[in-house]
Amino acid sequence: MSQAFLAEIQGSLATITFCRPDKHNALEIGDLEALDSALIGLAGQSDIRTLLLCGQGRSFCAGVDFGAVGGHDWRDNPLERVADRLENMPFPTLCVLQGGVYGGGTDLALACDFRLGARGIRCFIPPAKLGIQYHPHGLKRAVTRLGLGSAKRLFLATETLDDAEMLRCGFLDWLVEPDALTERAQALAATLTGLAPQAVRGMKQSLNEIAGGLFDERAARDRAASSFRTADFQEGRAAMAEKRPPNFSGQ
Numbered sequence: 001m002s003q004a005f006l007a008e009i010q011g012s013l014a015t016i017t018f019c020r021p022d023k024h025n026a027l028e029i030g031d032l033e034a035l036d037s038a039l040i041g042l043a044g045q046s047d048i049r050t051l052l053l054c055g056q057g058r059s060f061c062a063g064v065d066f067g068a069v070g071g072h073d074w075r076d077n078p079l080e081r082v083a084d085r086l087e088n089m090p091f092p093t094l095c096v097l098q099g100g101v102y103g104g105g106t107d108l109a110l111a112c113d114f115r116l117g118a119r120g121i122r123c124f125i126p127p128a129k130l131g132i133q134y135h136p137h138g139l140k141r142a143v144t145r146l147g148l149g150s151a152k153r154l155f156l157a158t159e160t161l162d163d164a165e166m167l168r169c170g171f172l173d174w175l176v177e178p179d180a181l182t183e184r185a186q187a188l189a190a191t192l193t194g195l196a197p198q199a200v201r202g203m204k205q206s207l208n209e210i211a212g213g214l215f216d217e218r219a220a221r222d223r224a225a226s227s228f229r230t231a232d233f234q235e236g237r238a239a240m241a242e243k244r245p246p247n248f249s250g251q
Contacts, residue, residue: 004019004025004027004028004031004034004035005019005031005038007038007042011193012048012049012193013051013052014042014051016051016052016053016054017054018054021058021059024058024102026061026065027061027063027064028064032082033078036081036085039086039089042089043085046250049091049092049192049197049200051089051091052095052096052185052189053093053095053108053112054096056098058100059099059100060097060109061102061104061108061109063102063107063108064103079135079138080136080137080138082108083137083138084137086108086112087111087208090204091197091200092114092192092200092204093113094115094116094188094189095108095112095116096181097115097116097121098121098181099118099121101121101122101123102124102126103125103126103127104138106154107135107137110171111141114188115172116174116181117166117167117172117175117176118163118178118181119175120178121166122160122162122163122166123161124154124158124160124161125154128156139155144211145171146169163175194245194248195248196232196235197248198227198230198232198250202220202223202224202227230251231249231251232246232248232250
């Protein structure tokens with residue numbers, strides 16, 4: 001396991017925490033490969049219902065540590081691979097931004113389904129100042145999430161966005177005071193893990209397909225129809241009638 005992050009599982013909640021605060025949680029090539037393997041392992045566990053992505057220190061993540069890239073062939077970009085993997089995790093993902101998010105760290109954040117930020121954070125993406133071009137899937141993700149205008153401000157004008165602008169353009173879904181961040185993250189995670197997992201997974205797949213222009217309507221209709229034959233539907237209907245919280249099994 002890379003020393004750049006910690007992966008933990010508590011019940012149906014998985015958490016990955018970047019833990020190299022002295023380097024703003026920048027990731028080396030080996031760290032990205034280890035992170036990709038960790039995500040593959042988590043995706044294969046049917047009992048996990050939510051993933052939190054967090055960071056330690058003053059920054060969430062500064063992306064790739066360019067002091068350690070060596071002679072890597074960037075036609076195979078490990079950051080792009082990890083972000084794609086994160087975007088396609090079968091269960092909901094929540095990125096908790098306790099500090100600034102920079103460079104490739106923004107792609108990891110945008111690859112998550114939801115982003116919760118603390119007041120005072122900021123965001124910037126510096127490739128144009130370094131003479132390099134950002135990976136294509138990251139550019140596409142930024143346009144899809146933020147719109148073309150905001151993406152161009154970040155990548156071409158290299159603007160730094162403050163917390164209010166991150167919320168306005170859709171980078172953040174929620175913005176809270178720093179001392180409320182942990183409690184709000186836990187509450188959101190509890191909400192996500194308490195929902196019917198098959199229903200959430202199926203709708204996430206359809207929503208991502210729609211956003212990417214890859215929507216398979218027939219498959220989505222089949223998934224929707226089959227949901228009425230699940231034990232979770234029976235449990236949800238019973239819980240509503242009995243006015244109690246549902247206890248979904250994922251069956």
